[in-house]
Every structure is written in structure tokens, then in C-alpha cells.
Amino acid sequence: MPTPIDIRPVGSGELLLTWDDEHRSLFSCRYLRYLCPCAQCVDERTGRRLIILEKVPADIHIIKTEAVGLYAVRFQWSDGHSTGIYGFEFLRKNCPCTPCATS
Numbered sequence: 001m002p003t004p005i006d007i008r009p010v011g012s013g014e015l016l017l018t019w020d021d022e023h024r025s026l027f028s029c030r031y032l033r034y035l036c037p038c039a040q041c042v043d044e045r046t047g048r049r050l051i052i053l054e055k056v057p058a059d060i061h062i063i064k065t066e067a068v069g070l071y072a073v074r075f076q077w078s079d080g081h082s083t084g085i086y087g088f089e090f091l092r093k094n095c096p097c098t099p100c101a102t103s
Helices: 029-034 088-093
Strands: 004-010 014-019 024-028 062-068 072-077 085-087
Touching (some): 014 029, 029 072, 072 088
Antiparallel strands (some): 004 014, 014 024, 062 072
16 A cells, blocks of 8 residues: 655645655645544444535635654644544545546
């Protein structure tokens, strides 16, 4: 599984991950916040998403990025949310680029 070698904001509305296999994933912050895998955002028993994309503020942005071991990252969001741990495998599987989305 590839590992990010660089994670950086692009403006206030996007996040760029550069992976060790040279792939790049550009996420909108709104979409990334919507993808939050925590128990507040996803029902632990059913896997049903509890957060609705339309309810995520259009201007949401990342306040702080924190490494979680060697396998994940946690974000402090401008809406106060910070409990989601985004595993690298999860992020790569949800890469929004066209080649990843169609594979």
C-alpha cells in the first residue's frame, strides 16, 4: 500500500497528498470532511453515513493536521470536528482523481 510522503493544503479549500509511488490525490476539504470515518459520521453497526454532504459548509477548511502513527492522519476542521482518523489505505481508496475513481 502506498504511503503519503507529503500532505499539504492547496489554498483554503483543498488538500493535496503526494504518495511514495508518485501518485497525487487532490481532495476538496468539503468532500474530505464528508468522508470522515468516525462514529459520529458513520453508523458503527450498519456503515450508513450519518453526515450529509449538503450539510457540510462549503467554506470548511483544515485548521490542523496531525499524524496518527505511521498509518493515518487526523484533521481539526473549521466546524470543530476532529475525531476522524483517516487511514492512508482509506484515503487512497477514496482518491477522487479520474483514474482512481474508474478502477
